[in-house]
Amino acid sequence: MPLPDHTYRTEAVVLRRQDLGEADRILTLYTRGYGKLKAVAKGVRKPASRKAGHLELFMQADLLLAQGRTLDVITQAQTIEPFLSLRDDLEHATYAAHFVELLDAFTEEADENDALYYLLTNGLSWLCRTSDLQRTARYYELRLLDVVGYRPQFFECVICGGKIQPHDQFYSPQGGGVICPVCGPNHSRTRPLALGLLKVLRYLQTHPFETVEQLNLSSAVCLEAERLLHNTLTYHLERRLRSAAFLQRLRYEARSG
Ligand SMILES: [Zn+2]
Numbered sequence: 564m565p566l567p568d569h570t571y572r573t574e575a576v577v578l579r580r581q582d583l584g585e586a587d588r589i590l591t592l593y594t595r596g597y598g599k600l601k602a603v604a605k606g607v608r609k610p611a612s613r614k615a616g617h618l619e620l621f622m623q624a625d626l627l628l629a630q631g632r633t634l635d636v637i638t639q640a641q642t643i644e645p646f647l648s649l650r651d652d653l654e655h656a657t658y659a660a661h662f663v664e665l666l667d668a669f670t671e672e673a674d675e676n677d678a679l680y681y682l683l684t685n686g687l688s689w690l691c692r693t694s695d696l697q698r699t700a701r702y703y704e705l706r707l708l709d710v711v712g713y714r715p716q717f718f719e720c721v722i723c724g725g726k727i728q729p730h731d732q733f734y735s736p737q738g739g740g741v742i743c744p745v746c747g748p749n750h751s752r753t754r755p756l757a758l759g760l761l762k763v764l765r766y767l768q769t770h771p772f773e774t775v776e777q778l779n780l781s782s783a784v785c786l787e788a789e790r791l792l793h794n795t796l797t798y799h800l801e802r803r804l805r806s807a808a809f810l811q812r813l814r815y816e817a818r819s820g
Pocket of ligand 1: 720721722723724725742743744745746747
């Protein structure tokens with residue numbers, strides 16, 4: 564059946580929700596085919612709403628939208644994947660919020676990028692089934708940097724272009740990757756990068772998730788990877804990572820509590 568004029572169908576993930584008026588909500592969506600956009604879900608806060616159960620945070624749904632004068636309006640919604648585990652506990656929910664926050668921060672409205680849409684839906688499903696949320700987050704962060712055009716260089720020195728040898732190195736978020744031991748000392752704002760961590764980062768950057776899931780990482784290496792990647796992300800975004808800071812607090816409280 565052809566769609567009426569000014570309507571379109573797409574898949575989307577709900578990134579953010581904001582109440583509007585008595586019973587409506589404005590949703591920020593990341594869609595397949597149209598990128599990030601805001602749309603109104605009318606009446607969605609009424610108990611009898613048929614759309615409500617399909618438009619929870621982080622859900623993936625099939626939507627029918629009608630073009631509006633300012634914001635488009637969601638006229639139908641049908642769940643594709645509810646990602647239920649992400650609402651089970653605070654830790655899963657905060658990791659999902661971190662994934663969504665990063666994607667949101669790196670994108671402008673209406674910039675269509677289907678690779679990002681698939682990364683987000685894959686990322687949320689990885690969080691639902693992984694045994695290691697931290698490793699999964701590092702994997703997602705590296706993939707995201709790749710898709711948005713900031714892939715860190717781990718194989719050649721970003722200063723001299725020389726092939727990186729199996730020694731300890733330096734790293735610079737500003738430089739865009741690894742700096743060799745010859746160039747490193749002549750550059751400011753670098754940090755040491757131990758060979759063990761470099762190997763892990765290279766592995767994460769070049770292997771599919773299913774293979775990465777077999778990898779056993781020590782908590783020390785995980786923490787170092789997190790520091791390096793969060794430095795890189797905050798450098799590109801020029802802002803703090805809110806959900807990541809909250810996750811660090813949860814971790815600290817779990818240790819001391
Ligand atoms: Zn060099």
